[in-house]
Amino acid sequence: MFSPDDLPYFDPHTKRRVCFISGGNSGIGYYTVLHLYLHGYVVYLGGRNKNRVETAIQSLKQEALTRRKDPRQALGELYFLEIDLLNLSSVEKAMAEFKTREKTLHLLINNAGIMAVPFSLTKDNFEIQLQTNYISHFLITNRLLPLMLNPSLVQDPRIIYISSVGHWFTFFPFKMDYQFNYRPNIIFTWFRYGLAKTAGMQFINRVAKIHPQILCVSVHPGFVMNTNLFSHFTRLPFIGLLFWVFFQIFGYFFGISNEEGSYATLKCALSDELTPQKDNEKFFVSYGKEHQPSYLAKSSYYAANNWAWTVAELEKRGIKI
Template structure:
């Protein structure tokens, strides 16, 4: 994999800044929380389980006693939880300097959430779109009162966006992909993360004529092939079982990197001084390098269509009021 000279220790002092990391109690999200908190930031750890989150916070604070980390109740399989979490952040904070939409699931069996959507699509994409929607005004107001480039948003995606999605990228006619394999559903959701990022950057990024002094910087991050629960707990059809069986071997061979490296590109994109204005909207690959996503991911008309579809779906459920 390509690499750069970036390391988390090069991140500037983040004292006084506030961040939210979804799925922050394990894997790459856990390491992202550490990277931000160790530099002095206040970090909200979005997680479903309060017990697991508090255990993770305690573990981090044993190594970094001054780490300022707070549990945020966030269940991405429930839109009501997403809206409530966003409201809690808006009620408690006057500024938000960064949002890392990190949480995700992979290769799980087909199921539908109580909100009516395929579980990978909702967890990986729809709920993060909704969370971003409700926190964007706070991010924009924070951008107005901070130096340019301080406020950023990262959507964590995967190179699976290129390997596994349907042939048409986003299969709007049957977006749940019930008859398809688990990895195809995963690939579609990860492609959606990149398309979301490009639309956010177009509408609210530094190149937007409407953003002016409230521009937010954006990035879609492929963290790498990392040894985390995402691989070891994949439960769908092949290659899910293959990932579980081969993960220990791949780790020993260096194909699966340790999870702390999985946070590097997110930390680079959300807080490094080396991430520049011209990089906003980019696809970041391991580690802290600008990459080129798939043809579907570069399709502006597909990105626009997905945005309009998503907005209509969520507005129709009364979630964007």
């Protein structure tokens, strides 16, 4: 049985390893941060709400003290970094700030996400799920890559993209311009989610091709029904309660806890069994089991096209990659 306690520990005094994670203040991200902190990592939690992230950091520090197995093992460090994925200038600002604070990055976890929300456009004029789940992580990754590339300073760099089995919803070749802004939302919103997560996987696979020395993988954390990801449904007036009951029943049979939801990411982040040579472009699901992604997610052809589309779209908005 998988246990994060069996994964390697890095002493922050002798082997300082730095991680940036988007959205580490709740759900699966919270437990990912907890275990990285217990394993000695210096973790920057990128979040849009200072209060929520600082509260999470306090709670993580408390919890780590009670969970630490060996008090001789120093804990890592936790820092808040303000970033709103719905605003590309906030992403640029956060990345510039990160670079003033750190000169190296060992682990990048593109974790933050939203799921199946109604159609809307961000102020950068991207569909809201596309920008949160994909575009902003594309920008974050490109900005932080230079901090991962010097082998004399950074050993074993890793990038993990938190995708979903929901990437299968977009099972047909698509153009990145497709917005699926049709009714009923309850159906087409899943195409938008699937498109964003597929694009994210294609992009991370392309990073692996360009930088084969970096371990680049995608993860589906499992069905984790008690995170905030489902709050759009459970907060709907009247029918929200029905959704909540449905999610609880589904979770009872098929779900895992928020903490177990972090295990696949933790295995990809910490296990010394994974190497770029043998594991790049792989897709891992609950508990870090390997799984086949959709043929579109694997496609180098679509990955190259979608990369070019994204670079061009960012350039139209004054952002050079």
